[in-house]
Amino acid sequence: MEGKQTGAPDSTAVRTALWRALHVQIDPPPHVLKDEIGLRLAAPGDDWRRRPDMDPHATRGFRAAIVARARFIEDLIAEQADRGIAQYVILGAGLDTFAQRRPEVTSRLRVFEVDQPGTQAWKRRRLVELAYGIPDGLRLVPVDFEASEDWLEKLAAAGFDPSRPAVIVSTGVTMYLTKDATATTLRQIAGLAPGSTLAMTFLLPPELLHDADRPGLRTSKEGAQASGTPFISFYTPSEMLALAREAGFGDVRHVAGDSLAERYFADRADGLRPSSGEDLLLATI
Numbered sequence: 001m002e003g004k005q006t007g008a009p010d011s012t013a014v015r016t017a018l019w020r021a022l023h024v025q026i027d028p029p030p031h032v033l034k035d036e037i038g039l040r041l042a043a044p045g046d047d048w049r050r051r052p053d054m055d056p057h058a059t060r061g062f063r064a065a066i067v068a069r070a071r072f073i074e075d076l077i078a079e080q081a082d083r084g085i086a087q088y089v090i091l092g093a094g095l096d097t098f099a100q101r102r103p104e105v106t107s108r109l110r111v112f113e114v115d116q117p118g119t120q121a122w123k124r125r126r127l128v129e130l131a132y133g134i135p136d137g138l139r140l141v142p143v144d145f146e147a148s149e150d151w152l153e154k155l156a157a158a159g160f161d162p163s164r165p166a167v168i169v170s171t172g173v174t175m176y177l178t179k180d181a182t183a184t185t186l187r188q189i190a191g192l193a194p195g196s197t198l199a200m201t202f203l204l205p206p207e208l209l210h211d212a213d214r215p216g217l218r219t220s221k222e223g224a225q226a227s228g229t230p231f232i233s234f235y236t237p238s239e240m241l242a243l244a245r246e247a248g249f250g251d252v253r254h255v256a257g258d259s260l261a262e263r264y265f266a267d268r269a270d271g272l273r274p275s276s277g278e279d280l281l282l283a284t285i
Contacts, residue, residue: 007118012229013094014042015053016172019063020070022049026056027272032264033067033074037097041126053223061216061275068260068274073169073199074098074105076282080167080197081108087166089155090114091185092173095123099138110137112160114151117142152188165195165285175203175224175231179243182233186247189285196285198249201278202235213275237279244283255280 008014017038024034039048048054077088077098086109090096093113099106113120120142127134134140139158143151156162168189174182189198206214221231235243237254244252261274 007122009042009094009115009119009122010229012172012224013119014044016066017042017095017097018044018048018051018054019059019066022054022056022059023063023067025049027060027063028270031067032064033071035067035070035097035101037100037132038095040130041095041097041123043126060272061213062220064261064265064272065257065274065278068257068264069171069201069278069280071264072255072260072280073171074102076197076199077109077167077169078102078105081105085165085167085195085197086110087160087164088112089160089166089168091151091168091170093123093140094119094172099135100127100132106135106137110139110159112139112141112155112158114141114143114155117144163193165193165197168192168196168198170198170200172201174200174235175233176229177233179233179235183243183247186244186249186283190244190248190283192285194285198244198281198283198285200281200283202240202281203231203233204277204279205234205236208236208276210276213277216275217277240279240281244281249283249285251284253282255282 017035020033020035021039024031024036053059088109089112090098091114093115096113099111099113115123120140124134124140141151141154141158143149143154145151152162160166170185189196206217209217224231237256241252241254257274257276257279265273
């Protein structure tokens, strides 16, 4: 991956941040998510909107899906914070900017961003350079997953209390992992304190996508392969729910991408809708 060699985030994390900014810059209001801080962190250059993967028409479904899942996660975090949950863990945080954009929620939380050491060092430096700084409630937790470092051990060393409930989020990660690796992660999370909640995205097999979205998935898959981050795993909703139950979660729920479309994009005059292909697992301990 790009980030392993340079310390910068990988191309997928940057693309996600740029799509979030593109939604604000070219899609008419109401905006599902307002995030241009990731763009500032990435600093891709003045011509970033001319990149082929930023084509306004070709990418509209993808960027809508990206902001829909992010909005769902942020609504979940705000709801859980209102219930008194005070720990938020982001696995594979990339260029997440929740801590910078939502101080009214972050002030009630301790946010733990987990990612590769090089990426975390780069992000720490960029946050300081842009004068955001590292607030007391934000912990950047470097974990070398390829060296099999124990991320839960690293979390505890950063101040995470495993005896207290938390929200754990993993978006845009499971497709790059083997199913055995994801099952191991699910078992680890299921061992956390009762009352904890996991939100995890997963890619659907091509046959479950809307016909119009299959070429886009094929293009994304080919691009991921070419960039050295191939898609490895796809899940049917029933398969992912079974995996979570086997891991030890007491309550598991499938959140379809289409339901996010109805929740956040209904009645838009511009017809903007998320592409199909990525759904969510919502599980509680």
